[in-house]
Amino acid sequence: MTHSSLLRSDETLFRDPEVFEFTYLPGEIHHRDAQVRELAFLLRPALRGGSAGSAVLRGPPGTGKTTTVRRIFREVAETTRRVVPAYVNCLHDRTPSAVYRCIFEQVLGHAPPTTGRHLDEIKRGVAARLREHDAALVVCLDDANYLTAAGTFNTLLYQILRLYEKWDVRKAGVFAVTSDLALNLYAEADASVRSVFHPTEINFPPYTRTEIREILADRVRQGLYPRVLPKPLLDRIAAIAAGEQDVRVGIDLVRAACLRAEKDGRRRVSPGDVTAATRAVTAPALRNRAAGLSTGERALLWWIAERSRDGADMASGAIFEAAQEYLPVGKTTYHEHLNALANAGIVDLVPGTGRGREVRLRYDAGDVATACKPRTQPAKSRTDHELP
Ligand SMILES: Nc1ncnc2c1ncn2[C@@H]1O[C@H](COP(=O)(O)OP(=O)(O)OP(=O)(O)O)[C@@H](O)[C@H]1O
Ligand SMILES: [Mg+2]
Incomplete structure (x- = not known):
């Protein structure tokens, strides 16, 4: 018997923690x-x-x-x-x-x-x-x-x-x-x-959201005790992983959310656990991606994040016009910057019906603003934009 069987089963939510290690070789490979x-x-x-x-x-x-x-x-x-x-x-x-x-x-x-x-x-x-x-x-x-x-x-x-x-x-x-x-x-x-x-x-094409969900559901069955992760939360995690186009994000999220619940002595994962885990799991990726940007690209990204938080129009043309006051860049540079942000995997440029494309952030707007805080703040004051 293993050491874990010496512990009372209600002290851990993990039936087999190894299932969430990145070296784990799953028993069944789905969709391949x-x-x-x-x-x-x-x-x-x-x-x-x-x-x-x-x-x-x-x-x-x-x-x-x-x-x-x-x-x-x-x-x-x-x-x-x-x-x-x-x-x-x-x-x-x-x-x-x-x-x-x-x-x-x-x-x-x-x-x-x-x-x-x-x-x-x-x-x-x-x-x-x-x-x-x-x-x-x-x-x-x-x-x-x-x-x-x-x-x-x-x-x-x-x-x-x-x-x-x-x-x-x-x-x-x-x-x-x-x-x-x-x-x-x-x-x-x-x-x-x-x-x-x-x-x-x-x-090897990217997995769809449904496929990611099935892969994760299988992992959850193997690695967690029954009823630890409610279905709607598994759906939410699958959606986030699909947005990141990476099953690994989903596996990490399941583990991180469970660890939080376990630490609090709860037997079930809560929506709050998933929210907090999402921040923790995606923050390093976002920081790395933002670190590679030029000063101009970061300034634009910060501006886009602020706009998104304000719920403003996210069409690329509208952003360009509104940014004129704060970011003195020409149209060509602006589009180069946008493409750089898309290549860095921070925004998606979604073809829209009207003018230009819609700029969609892949991460929480507040997290993006924090990750790319320009050294000198345009427009709003520092304390202002640090408010949640
Ligand atoms: N079809 C699948 N069924 C079960 N688990 C899977 C499946 N595909 C991927 N995974 C899990 O997702 C993670 C990533 O898979 P894997 O390492 O095979 O990807 P990869 O294509 O080699 O990625 P990279 O190009 O980054 O090396 C692993 O933890 C793996 O167990
Ligand atoms: Mg590989």
């Missing part, structure tokens, strides 16, 4: 059947003594790319020795030697010796083990955009895909993953790589 089928299809030849196909997995952050691959890799590792999956997190490992050490460790089950080893020896170790089991290697290069940034993408791809030529093993499959939609990983590959890299494109 098509992607799972594609990946399984690429692995199938390797199960029959051939080699696995390759793929480029693409989708915005939080769309289940890592989860889907880890899930399939786990299943492969549990069911067969003929396919050996190796998962590489390219944020951590982006040099050829770091990536090969990581592959070595997963193929052989222990770390390679740390000193004085040539890369070739590590590769030889990997190849020897693969030959021994007549196994095919499948490597997932997760967040491969870090490899293109480090200039190691082509070298690595080339080496992994052509491992078989030198070492007499079956050809490896590579699943290259990126959340950078502007990056085309196939186009990044040079000619010598492309001749052996024919990836299937697998897309």
Whole structure:
């Protein structure tokens, strides 16, 4: 029995707190059947003594790319020795030697010796083990955009895909993953790589609000005791996460709201818990986003937040005209600033029916005003706009 079972069950609202950790691998992956089928299809030849196909997995952050691959890799590792999956997190490992050490460790089950080893020896170790089991290697290069940034993408791809030529093993499959939609990983590959890299494109579209709700509901069932989180609050959290286009925000919100209720000794989450948790969860993201803005962009954002708090017309044209008094910028600069705010993920520019677009804040207007407080205040006085 675990320690938590020694505590009285009414002292915690969490049936299993691990369910809300970011490393948690869910038992069931929802709404990714098509992607799972594609990946399984690429692995199938390797199960029959051939080699696995390759793929480029693409989708915005939080769309289940890592989860889907880890899930399939786990299943492969549990069911067969003929396919050996190796998962590489390219944020951590982006040099050829770091990536090969990581592959070595997963193929052989222990770390390679740390000193004085040539890369070739590590590769030889990997190849020897693969030959021994007549196994095919499948490597997932997760967040491969870090490899293109480090200039190691082509070298690595080339080496992994052509491992078989030198070492007499079956050809490896590579699943290259990126959340950078502007990056085309196939186009990044040079000619010598492309001749052996024919990836299937697998897309991970953003989840809808309903899908996010189902994913969260499943997590709640696994991780919380029954009736801790009332349904309307789960709906509200799902809506916020959908607005942020990130399931992770939803998972964090559920956890943070429950912790608040627990701390107060309550057995149910209240609307106030969700409101407070939303602030805490979204504030760091908002601060980071605002930190990257120029002085001019911040000044405009502050002005937009104030207007939104006053309930004024949020059409981009109306904002421009009203801002003239306070922000001496021309129309071109104004639109550049607006686009920068949209790119930073702080506002959405929604096509409207009338003039221009509607400027919609993604965060609470008061929080936005606080996050981008200009050094010198236009218009209103400092104490004035700090009032709730
Ligand atoms: N279909 C799903 N079913 C259950 N949980 C999911 C699903 N999709 C995502 N999640 C959960 O959402 C979180 C984010 O998923 P994941 O890390 O797989 O996203 P990602 O696409 O790899 O994002 P990034 O590009 O930022 O790395 C994880 O906690 C994961 O458990
Ligand atoms: Mg990921």
